[in-house]
Amino acid sequence: MEAPVNTPKKKRFHLNRSQSEAVQAYAFLLPAAIIVLVFFVAAIVFALYMSFNKVNMYSETYEFRGLQNYTNIFSDGIALTALKNTALFSLVVVPTQTFFALLIAYALSNKNIRFKKMFRLIYFLPTLTSSAALTLIFMFIFNINGPINGFFTGIGLYKDPINFLQEPQYALKVIMVMNIWSTVPNFMTVYLASLVDLPDSLYEAAEMDGASSWQKLVHITVPYLRPITTYVLLMGIIGTFQMFDQAYIFSNGSGGPDNSTLTVALMVYQYAFGQMNTMGYACALAIFLAVVIYIVSRLAEKLNGGNGLKDM
């Protein structure tokens, strides 16, 4: 009696299963795609455009400069100092944080360890702290009257407290320590997640052959985690090369003392939002930084061996 009147109509819109799944997939992708298009693709294209121009944002004048903004980078001693600082920062921080993250993850994945959850929680806490707050805390710890100076003068390592924050030879190193401390837990979690899947049988077999913990780490865990290591290295490199807020807070935006905490990202900020119409140069610096990060990341991927991220 209640024959579906609309059936023939409905049939016209009927999609087969794979088609409807595709529509669904695109629908799910759409919000992200729009965001990516507006905030990344359009922004990058616009930055690229600005990097070839002398830009005045107020009068909206764009004066084509060709490659001048880019050639300026190489004749700019300060840009090279910033790049040197950034590279040094990355060179110290990335291997150190990767090493410690792996080591701690390995220790925490040990079946015999007690209070594992508590340790994981404690080790993960630094990641939850905002890096701005963290910087202020470290500035307090390394303060001339702070606990670090108190400890070292107390055990008699040196007599007069060192002003870690104001001395050019220490300032960047303090930021390095801080960065390592705050990023290790994050990468440790990544390693841990993968270690859970590592079949026990591998360790058991190794134990039967009389392998020590160290040998198990070097010959089983590390090779097994190679693709994860690639990821950790890449994230580390990208993160350290873009380091901005810690240096900004540390030096009040000046990159001092003596340019010792000037990073490329901080310099981009200074040129983009300083009292100058140098947005074009800032964009050129940002693009240059992106290229540097790409090259360094590829190098790290190659050095780490394997198929890089394709293994994942």
Next chain:
Amino acid sequence: MKKFGKRLLSIGATVAAVLTLAACGNKSNSSSSDSTNFKGQNLKIGVWIGNDNEKKGMNDLISGFEKKTGAKVTEKVYTDFNTQIQADLAGHRAPDVWYMDSSMYPFFQKQGVLQELNKKDVGESNFYPALTKAYTTDGKLYGVPKDTSTLALYVNNDMFKKVGVSIDSIPKSYEDLLKWLPGFQAKLDKAYGKNKVKAWSYNQDLARNLYILERNGGKPIKSNGNANLSSDAVLKNLQLYKDLVATGAAVTPKGIGQGDNGTAFGAGKVAMMEEGNWTYEVQKQQYKTNFTVLPMLSYEGKQGGMIFTVGWGEYANSKVKPLATAWIKYVTSKNVMKKYITTTGTLPSRPDVAKAADLTSDASLKVHLDANAYSTVWQDGTTLVTVNTSYQNFVANGLAGKTTLKSAMKSADDQANAAIAKAK
């Protein structure tokens, strides 16, 4: 901020989007009428708020103005003013009126985003001349000062009493101070333990050092905007700070692990500091310091200090210019300003308000008010912020004697001028 790059790019994209939208919007820009009936109009104001009292003061201004004119006021509170206002200006979405720090004014003026104001209309002659001069370019007025802050010498009474030195014996000039400080520091060391309390705190910041560096014709910034810190006249003046450091009695707040002068003074780490009137209430209420406020010292026979003033600027692209001007006139009028400064504890930009609010009867505030007469406004062309960044970056090594002052300032000049050249 690992996502800084992304964030920068997203700002770029927003700006791009906004530019497009704004371009469309401008076409329909109807010329604003000169009517004085503001009912139904909307005024957007751009400000920063430093504390609860300022918040209250601003609320009073807004409700008073809304009541008087029938217009609606929308307040935009900036947290990182210099960055955010630039983004707003670039997007043609800037407020109709906004706060301008004296040091930022030349930059805004040069970008052509400020509306010229009628001097008679806004009552230019009512204000301290040094302050209106700070917002004048080529004889044209582009801003009206809302308040002012000056530096004065703050002295900790309890410390002077403990070491048995009379406050009257504090020298009146820097030249004498240099000779006097070591003896005083020795007494502090004896009373409090070695280096527990320092006699004097100073700042490595052009915002505090500019007036000294400008003595005897010193020009830290050339008229073309280039940094000139390593010129002989400036170096000779800068030597004062080196001598000050050499006494062993002067430190920067950071050098003793304090955030700023006020904290160092309040925490009892220094006996004397040169600081602005904003610290006055803080010392009294928060730190409960027992202090005296004295006039600034003289150097090379001339008393000096700095003036920090904030003014109201009107957006050149505002669609409600008559309303914007009415706002500026209202908030800088005698009675309204009097109420505002009493609420916020700031100093007025008009002498008649200072008198009406009876500020001169307070000896400490009178010192600050009198400083308007001999102090230098914190302003020096459009490159000041760039030059100051370089100065702060390099001056420490020069003052500490790790390098010569000349080579330190040469590095600062080179860095600043490289940046300035790129903007040309």
